Amino acid sequence: MSLFRALILISLTVVSTIATVTGVGAQNTLDGRLDALVGTPENPLDVGIGIQIDQITSVDQKAENYGAVVVLRVEWTDPALAFDPRDLGRDFRVFYPPDLADHAAKIGTIVPAFVIHNQQTNKWIHESAAAVRHDGRVRYVEKSSLTLQAPHFDFRKYPFDTQEFHFEVVSVFPSDFVSYYPLEESSGLGDMLGEEEWILDNPRLQRSQVIGLSGQQSDQVSLIFEGHRHLTYYVIRVFLPMLVLITVGWALFFLDEYRRRIEIAGGNLLVFVAFNWAISADLPKLGYLTFLDFVLQCMFLMTGALIVFNVALRKLKVSGREDGARMLDNYAIKWIYPLGYAAIVGYAIFAYLLTP
Numbered sequence: 001m002s003l004f005r006a007l008i009l010i011s012l013t014v015v016s017t018i019a020t021v022t023g024v025g026a027q028n029t030l031d032g033r034l035d036a037l038v039g040t041p042e043n044p045l046d047v048g049i050g051i052q053i054d055q056i057t058s059v060d061q062k063a064e065n066y067g068a069v070v071v072l073r074v075e076w077t078d079p080a081l082a083f084d085p086r087d088l089g090r091d092f093r094v095f096y097p098p099d100l101a102d103h104a105a106k107i108g109t110i111v112p113a114f115v116i117h118n119q120q121t122n123k124w125i126h127e128s129a130a131a132v133r134h135d136g137r138v139r140y141v142e143k144s145s146l147t148l149q150a151p152h153f154d155f156r157k158y159p160f161d162t163q164e165f166h167f168e169v170v171s172v173f174p175s176d177f178v179s180y181y182p183l184e185e186s187s188g189l190g191d192m193l194g195e196e197e198w199i200l201d202n203p204r205l206q207r208s209q210v211i212g213l214s215g216q217q218s219d220q221v222s223l224i225f226e227g228h229r230h231l232t233y234y235v236i237r238v239f240l241p242m243l244v245l246i247t248v249g250w251a252l253f254f255l256d257e258y259r260r261r262i263e264i265a266g267g268n269l270l271v272f273v274a275f276n277w278a279i280s281a282d283l284p285k286l287g288y289l290t291f292l293d294f295v296l297q298c299m300f301l302m303t304g305a306l307i308v309f310n311v312a313l314r315k316l317k318v319s320g321r322e323d324g325a326r327m328l329d330n331y332a333i334k335w336i337y338p339l340g341y342a343a344i345v346g347y348a349i350f351a352y353l354l355t356p
Contacts, residue, residue, distance in 0.1 A: 037080070041177065044178060047074060047076040048186075050183030051070065051187045052190065054070065054071060055192070056193045056194060059197065061282055070144055074114070075140075081138060097129075110173070112171060114171055116170075117170040118148045119149075127143045128142040150163070156288060158291055160231070163226065170213075171218045172214070174218055180207060181207065182206075182207055187223055189201070199229070199230065200225055200227045204224055205221060205224075208222065245271060246341060249268055250337055252265060252306070253333040254333070259314065265307045272296060276293075302340060
């Protein structure tokens with residue numbers, strides 16, 4: 001039986017349950033095993049949700065999503081599912097999930113269906129099974145891979161940013177019928193996530209209520225974890241080359257030939273353009289500047305101003321005012337250039353990294 005059919009059966013069961021409870025003779029013993037039906041406003045079904053992420057297969061910053069291999073564990077107790085172990089010869093029964101939905105529908109109870117709220121692609125289920133103990137306690141386990149939306153990304157502090165990842169499990173049923181509680185011991189991040197760019201840590205479970213598929217308030221359990229970048233890559237590939245380019249720009253002031261200064265500064269300008277394109281290729285088209293964007297754009301403007309400044313100095317020299325050109329050159333070497341970059345970096349740190 002398909003998952004779609006199973007969900008239809010579950011939904012019909014809820015309607016049947018409501019009618020049974022609100023109708024005449026609402027008390028149903030289900031062969032003497034029940035005092036009150038679970039999954040009703042009078043007796044909501046308590047369901048434990050555990051979320052264990054074993055692998056992070058990808059983090060796509062431009063699409064603002066990530067891929068994961070996840071183990072979901074769902075636990076609940078329903079006396080309607082209890083059985084006499086002597087009849088079966090063991091203390092538990094194992095079901096494929098669609099078969100459990102069929103069995104629950106036949107005896108007039110429900111299976112707590114759920115959806116992944118921030119799921120973006122098909123969920124490929126590797127393995128899934130449900131075990132029912134003789135006392136009606138059920139444990140459902142599912143291992144799957146899927147892609148999830150990550151709308152909480154904020155790149156303002158890039159590459160010193162800390163991003164928040166969510167995995168959100170939402171009940172198909174309203175909170176009046178099914179309530180969730182987190183299974184802390186069955187949740188968290190695996191030891192071998194397979195993600196090299198990010199350092200992922202600080203996992204935590206959060207219970208909340210959202211508008212579910214029914215259009216009513218439904219319970220949600222989310223696994224939230226954080227990620228920050230390996231800064232060694234950015235130090236070696238971005239900040240070190242930028243420091244070299246700034247140093248080269250400062251060294252130009254020691255050349256007496258202004259024409260040579262202009263040529264070298266023009267080459268630096270092209271390098272900054274290439275830097276900007278390379279960095280923007282990893283990020284979505286943002287409506288704001290990141291920390292690295294701000295620094296790069298200021299360096300681009302400073303290099304452009306350096307070209308204009310050297311053109312002006314050459315003009316002064318050609319017009320016979322070489323002493324004035326040398327005086328301005330001396331101020332630029334000692335004060336304007338180094339203090340200008342210090343002010344840019346200081347402002348960027350304060351405005352982007354220190355401001356919440």
